Amino acid sequence: MKTADFNYRIGAVATMLALLGAQLVGCAPEPAPTPSPTPAFASEEEAFAAAEEVYRAYNDALNAIDPARPATFEPLFVLTSGEFEAADRENFSVMHAEGHVISGDARVLSFAGVSASHLLDRVAATVCSDVSAVKVTDAHGASLVAPNRPDVYALSVELLAGTANSLTIDSSHRVGDEECAD
Numbered sequence: 001m002k003t004a005d006f007n008y009r010i011g012a013v014a015t016m017l018a019l020l021g022a023q024l025v026g027c028a029p030e031p032a033p034t035p036s037p038t039p040a041f042a043s044e045e046e047a048f049a050a051a052e053e054v055y056r057a058y059n060d061a062l063n064a065i066d067p068a069r070p071a072t073f074e075p076l077f078v079l080t081s082g083e084f085e086a087a088d089r090e091n092f093s094v095m096h097a098e099g100h101v102i103s104g105d106a107r108v109l110s111f112a113g114v115s116a117s118h119l120l121d122r123v124a125a126t127v128c129s130d131v132s133a134v135k136v137t138d139a140h141g142a143s144l145v146a147p148n149r150p151d152v153y154a155l156s157v158e159l160l161a162g163t164a165n166s167l168t169i170d171s172s173h174r175v176g177d178e179e180c181a182d
Contacts (some may be wrong), residue, residue, distance in 0.1 A: 040121040040161035048113030048165075051123040051159045054079055054167045056108055059129070063105040067095040081160060081168035099139030106131045109152065109180065121161035128154050128180035154179035 050081040061075040072093045077085055095102075109128040116123045132151035137146045156175045159167040 018027055028070045037119055039119045042166075044113070044116045044120060047116045047120040047123050048125070051113060051157075051167055052111040053157060054169065055111055055125070055127060055157060058169055059106055059108050065092065065102055067092065067100045067102060070096055079168055080170070082160065084169055084171050095136075101137045101139075101141075102146065103135045103137075104133035106134050114156075119161075123159045123167065125157050125159070126154055126175065126179050127157055128152060152180050 041050060058076065058079045060080065064072055064075070066072045070092070072160075073089075076088055076092075080088055094100075107130040109130050110126075112126045114124045114126055130152050131149070134145075138144055154175045155172050157169055158171045160170045162168050
């Protein structure tokens, strides 16, 4: 084979490869569009109902706490997140270490959804709780309940979506107790 023929073939192959490369680039699939976030719930009402269910389950788990048995704390931590969970973990650890005793049950008197985020992954609510039957004592039987603790009080709670259709209590703070007035 002569050098001219060889160079011609190399040039032809290079041109073909360049054209093929140009076609492949033009035919490259477009990147998939970024999916829009899907709301955590089908409606605000569904989000509020789920939030109430979680809060009532938390109240039931709280009523089942025995500071002498740390295993009874675990159901609470499935229903909580963030600083709220961290505070519960610390408080119950101290109660266990210091031998506190809890008796009586708290009752959820009402739960009212206040707002939900656009994606329904954050829910705010007001809860009225009756703690009149709840007593907390130290290892010697002395009451640890503040003498001015109201029997009924209002909480503003915020719940966050975790896994699909699942919420956790992420924050809670007292609000005006007039929220619970009949």
